[in-house]
Amino acid sequence: MSYGWTTSCTDMTTSSKKSTCFLLGRGSACNLSRGLLTTSGSRDALCRQRCRRRCLCRCATPSIQDPWDLVAIQQLVWDVKPKVIYDIGTNVGGSAILFAHIMSQYAKPGEALIVSVDPKDFTVNWDAEAQRLCPRCTAVKDNPLWGQYVRFVKARAVERSALAALQKAISTFGGPVLISLDGWHRYAEVLKQCHVLSQYVTIGSYIIVQDTKLDRFLSKAGPRRAVHDFLKNNTDFEIDKSREAFLYSQHTDGYLRRIK
Secondary structure: OOOOOOOEEOOOOOOOOOEEEEEOOOOOEEEEEOOEEOOHHHHHHHHHHHHHHOOEEEOOEEEOOOHHHHHHHHHHHHHHOOOEEEEEOOOOOHHHHHHHHHHOOOOOOOOOEEEEEEOOOOOOOOOOOHHHHOOOOOOHHHOHHHHHHEEEEEOOOOOHHHHHHHHHHHHHHOOOEEEEEOOOOOHHHHHHHHHHHHHHOOOOOEEEEOOOOHHHHHOOOOHHHHHHHHHHOOOOEEEOHHHOOOOOOOOOOOEEEEOO
16 A cells, blocks of 8 residues: 655645645545644554554564654655664664664674564564564574674563663764664653663664554553653753654654753
8 A cells, every 4th residue: 555645735834724635545634723644543553453463674674663654764864874772672673683684784893782682582472473474584693794793682671681782883983873662662661761861862863662652552651641741841952853753753742852
């Protein structure tokens, strides 16, 4: 299914009461009001129905990421060009390979590093159907980018061994430093990760808090609430809405840019 825009009408501003409409790939229309997708619930439902039966493949590695956010994250990494990326939630290496592929375009092996952390081994996929959905996918250890750009640490994101690996990478490669939070999505854990890890993010770089959609899905405090509570006591970061370039995002309010 294609989701390319084909037309738009009226000017969209958050202060305007006007609505903006555009057509999706198969001619179905969405309306925008005050800069928000009024059909976000429908898009969420579509993702839950279809995305669980689809498996994106990045360099023969399974990856579960909304295509719109995938484009946004690729652009963000290219703009920042981090020398260190702290990738929380390895699973089987899909996000790490995405980061490594982009990193390889601006840094040679040995000039930058992705520290990828997960409490389970990267050979074990939490999505039991992924292999069936992506029969062409292979083990991430067979991808040369994994050995050249990724260091895996079997630990939770704020455990001592994981933080030691992050600190060593920063002392070796410097900055910019980018943090991607895509591990356990409970409110308390995300909030703790934001508080503990924010100190390592360099000015102009980001914390990407993924799957803030879960607050909508589950109708309870989750990653998005954690973001807003984190920002109440930390003025060094701001939400960068420009990274939600396609008007729908599974990481709404999750692109946090360090400004001071």
